[in-house]
Amino acid sequence: xxxxxxxxxxxxxxxxxxxxxxxxxxxxxxxxxxxxxxxxxxxxxxxxxxxxxxxxxxxxxxxxxxxxxxxxxxxxxxxxxxxxxxxxxxxxxxxxxxxxxxxxxxxxxxxxxxxxxxxxxxxxxxxxxxxxxxxxxxxxxxxxxxxxxxxxxxxxxxxxxxxxxxxxxxxxxxxxxxxxxxxxxxxxxxxxxxxxxxxxxxxxxxxxxxxxxxxxxxxxxxxxxxxxxxxxxxxxxxxxxxxxxxxxxxxxxxxxxxxxxxxxxxxxxxxxxxxxxxxxxxxxxxxxxxxxxxxxxxxxxxxxxxxxxxxxxxxxxxxxxxxxxxxxxxxxxxxxxxxxxxxxxxxxxxxxxxxxxxxxxxxxxxxxxxxxxxxxxxxxxxxxxxxxxxxxxxxxxxxxxxxxxxxxxxxxxxxxxxxxxxxxxxxxxxxx
Ligand code: CMC
Numbered sequence: 001x002x003x004x005x006x007x008x009x010x011x012x013x014x015x016x017x018x019x020x021x022x023x024x025x026x027x028x029x030x031x032x033x034x035x036x037x038x039x040x041x042x043x044x045x046x047x048x049x050x051x052x053x054x055x056x057x058x059x060x061x062x063x064x065x066x067x068x069x070x071x072x073x074x075x076x077x078x079x080x081x082x083x084x085x086x087x088x089x090x091x092x093x094x095x096x097x098x099x100x101x102x103x104x105x106x107x108x109x110x111x112x113x114x115x116x117x118x119x120x121x122x123x124x125x126x127x128x129x130x131x132x133x134x135x136x137x138x139x140x141x142x143x144x145x146x147x148x149x150x151x152x153x154x155x156x157x158x159x160x161x162x163x164x165x166x167x168x169x170x171x172x173x174x175x176x177x178x179x180x181x182x183x184x185x186x187x188x189x190x191x192x193x194x195x196x197x198x199x200x201x202x203x204x205x206x207x208x209x210x211x212x213x214x215x216x217x218x219x220x221x222x223x224x225x226x227x228x229x230x231x232x233x234x235x236x237x238x239x240x241x242x243x244x245x246x247x248x249x250x251x252x253x254x255x256x257x258x259x260x261x262x263x264x265x266x267x268x269x270x271x272x273x274x275x276x277x278x279x280x281x282x283x284x285x286x287x288x289x290x291x292x293x294x295x296x297x298x299x300x301x302x303x304x305x306x307x308x309x310x311x312x313x314x315x316x317x318x319x320x321x322x323x324x325x326x327x328x329x330x331x332x333x334x335x336x337x338x339x340x341x342x343x344x345x346x347x348x349x350x351x352x353x354x355x356x357x358x359x360x361x362x363x364x365x366x367x368x369x370x371x372x373x374x375x376x377x378x379x380x381x382x383x384x385x386x387x388x389x390x391x392x393x394x395x396x397x398x399x400x401x402x403x404x405x406x407x408x409x410x411x412x413x414x415x416x417x418x419x420x421x422x423x424x425x426x427x428x429x430x431x432x
Pocket of ligand 1: 235265266267268269270294295301302303304305306307308309310359361364365366
């Protein structure tokens with residue numbers, strides 16, 4: 001039986017070439033265009049990569065029309081309900097759920113390595129106190145390459161694993177310290193007796209002056225938020241990590257590049273932007289004005305926390321996040337918080353508005369996560385750092401998969417050049 005292919009015909013010269021079709025285990029087929037340039041002297045043009053598969057991956061599958069998200073085949077709903085963040089991290093990195101002994105070992109490998117090199121403590125002190133935490137994260141995570149020299153050989157699988165463990169283990173400490181530094185409070189060191197999420201909340205909110213008991217409902221909510229953000233296929237920051245890694249750059253530099261990309265308001269910065277938007281709207285009676293602005297082509301305003309490149313249905317993470325949000329608000333007795341009431345009303349109106357319905361613009365994960373973070377007492381400027389903390393798992397697993405892919409090459413897109421054609425240099429005295 002002949003292999004499936006697509007025939008491409010160039011109408012200008014009649015040349016036809018067969019492009020093989022590749023099938024994955026799920027999702028649409030993919031046209032293999034690797035020979036396009038050599039056979040037809042053509043490039044493809046796909047800004048934003050809306051139709052481009054840049055790699056093969058076994059980690060995460062999304063069906064945006066059906067609202068399905070699987071990590072290594074397991075639905076996100078099951079992981080959020082039955083798993084915990086470190087188990088999900090193990091799954092994403094290793095491909096299988098751990099046995100009880102593997103789970104215990106992984107937990108001890110991560111939780112036992114959450115302290116950072118003491119010199120990093122001094123590195124923090126070089127930043128301004130009012131620095132944005134994402135700026136601090138980019139710097140400190142990139143600088144980890146200067147502290148952990150023994151895990152920079154990307155061709156050594158063991159070193160890659162230790163680098164991954166270090167990043168997953170130390171991110172909560174680095175994120176919490178970015179907050180403590182901004183507050184002028186002493187850094188809290190990690191406690192190995194606490195779970196991953198508890199430890200993070202403890203380092204964020206405890207001070208050396210008094211005992212701080214982590215609220216178990218908030219710790220569970222935090223753990224679930226981390227699961228929901230752990231990986232998301234080839235999004236902008238993950239693609240950045242892969243592209244950076246494709247040149248052979250070290251893992252800490254690649255993750256720092258991912259953090260930089262995540263910072264943007266169209267990506268991870270949206271959770272912070274949602275809160276800013278709610279504050280800007282201010283009261284329920286002003287919602288119609290902002291819905292109108294969001295629909296106006298001549299206005300740059302968008303409803304932050306709505307829409308997604310891949311999901312044209314409810315983001316499955318948003319549904320779980322909405323439930324978690326209710327649990328947290330109940331626990332904290334914050335159901336009547338005016339900003340949260342405003343968010344719920346905005347969601348209700350947007351979901352019934354023709355513009356949003358027709359364009360399939362549903363609330364995304366960032367819409368609810370910002371509300372939960374605010375309720376927990378995390379300042380707005382820290383929101384995207386929490387996303388980065390969770391996504392480090394996905395970034396490093398995708399980076400590791402890329403390094404081992406035999407098809408992997410340095411990422412090097414081409415372009416449609418629209419600039420000046422070749423022309424002679426004009427000496428300065430003959431110009432103007
Ligand atoms: N408010 C108003 N209109 C919107 C919105 C929105 N939030 N999102 C998309 N649209 C409109 C857009 O104007 C366009 O209209 P038209 O077809 O008439 O030109 C149409 O919907 C398609 O939008 P697009 O910008 O072409 O779609 P995209 O896939 O390039 O963008 C997005 C996806 C997430 C960047 C965009 O929906 C957006 O800017 N949303 C707000 C920011 C946000 O919440 N980002 C978080 C995304 S989820 C987590 C993450 O990735 O980190």
